[in-house]
Amino acid sequence: MPILTRKLAAEAPASARVAFFEGRPAGETALAAASPAKAERGLPGATPGIFETCANSGCGSGWLHLLRSRSAPVFEGGWSCSAACTRARVEAAVGRELDGRGSAQESHRHRIPLGLVMLEQGWVTSGQLRQALDAQRVAGAGRLGHWLVRQQGVSEQLVTRALGLQWSCPVLPLEFHDAEALTALVPRLFVDAFGALPLRVAAGKLLYLGFEDRLDPVLALAIERMTGLRVESGLVQGSLFRAAQARVLSARFPRVELIEAGSEPALVHALSRSIERVRPAESRLVRAHDCLWLRMWLRPQSGPLPETAWIQDLICSIGAH
Numbered sequence: 001m002p003i004l005t006r007k008l009a010a011e012a013p014a015s016a017r018v019a020f021f022e023g024r025p026a027g028e029t030a031l032a033a034a035s036p037a038k039a040e041r042g043l044p045g046a047t048p049g050i051f052e053t054c055a056n057s058g059c060g061s062g063w064l065h066l067l068r069s070r071s072a073p074v075f076e077g078g079w080s081c082s083a084a085c086t087r088a089r090v091e092a093a094v095g096r097e098l099d100g101r102g103s104a105q106e107s108h109r110h111r112i113p114l115g116l117v118m119l120e121q122g123w124v125t126s127g128q129l130r131q132a133l134d135a136q137r138v139a140g141a142g143r144l145g146h147w148l149v150r151q152q153g154v155s156e157q158l159v160t161r162a163l164g165l166q167w168s169c170p171v172l173p174l175e176f177h178d179a180e181a182l183t184a185l186v187p188r189l190f191v192d193a194f195g196a197l198p199l200r201v202a203a204g205k206l207l208y209l210g211f212e213d214r215l216d217p218v219l220a221l222a223i224e225r226m227t228g229l230r231v232e233s234g235l236v237q238g239s240l241f242r243a244a245q246a247r248v249l250s251a252r253f254p255r256v257e258l259i260e261a262g263s264e265p266a267l268v269h270a271l272s273r274s275i276e277r278v279r280p281a282e283s284r285l286v287r288a289h290d291c292l293w294l295r296m297w298l299r300p301q302s303g304p305l306p307e308t309a310w311i312q313d314l315i316c317s318i319g320a321h
């Protein structure tokens with residue numbers, strides 16, 4: 001069973017009971033202060049104009065937003081006049097996201113093996129490397145870096161620096177990491193299953209995303225598309241990462257519903273039903289690996305960070321078909 005499906009199964013019952021959390025007031029964090037123009041960064045929050053027509057291109061009703069009694073839901077910047085039109089737009093979006101599967105998969109770009117990087121830098125001897133590789137082979141588990149640290153007494157900082165060289169990415173510091181502040185950006189499931197840790201938002205538009213031993217460009221792109229923030233990925237030293245991840249996992253996250261849909265039509269049905277029920281001021285759909293992530297903003301977002309209490313996530317596993 002894929003790891004995500006297992007996590008979904010493990011999380012679903014608990015998450016279904018998650019209460020609608022009270023978020024901190026906007027502006028409580030310094031991060032929320034700076035707010036460049038929304039339109040410029042494509043952030044949700046622009047209210048539909050009163051003369052806007054239904055965003056479903058196949059809609060024959062000719063309803064103007066002004067004339068129709070409903071002002072929501074808004075999906076991907078467009079208002080829809082009826083449940084049928086919401087469904088048509090969601091169906092197109094689901095098709096778009098599933099088509100992207102495969103092409104957007106991680107490119108298995110050749111990377112210099114970690115052991116070689118460390119050897120080249122003179123951070124391990126060939127004897128240390130050989131013994132660690134042997135231990136890894138015998139145990140049949142564990143990353144090489146783990147064995148170098150545990151068995152050969154190599155410093156964890158050096159292993160992380162070598163991973164940074166291997167991935168051509170920065171090693172990110174954890175000072176001033178506020179576990180509570182950024183939980184509205186990434187669903188708890190992604191922090192848990194994909195090991196992505198939101199670390200800091202700089203200048204209201206750049207999100208630093210930390211990983212333990214490998215980057216995840218697919219996930220970084222999904223978060224970028226969803227939040228409108230530019231994502232800079234980097235590595236965090238293992239023990240610091242795990243401690244910070246545990247802190248983040250125990251913090252409050254937006255309300256989330258986890259579902260597994262057996263087919264594409266079932267997926268479309270579940271997503272559009274949810275949008276019709278919640279009637280969000282904005283909503284978006286992106287794919288992250290084997291799941292589709294629908295985020296609904298219950299009211300327009302007023303800064304670079306969404307407010308925990310005013311967003312609702314729906315995550316659908318799509319791994320099975």
Ligand SMILES: [Zn+2]
Pocket residue numbers: 054055056059060061080081082085
């Ligand atoms: Zn319509």
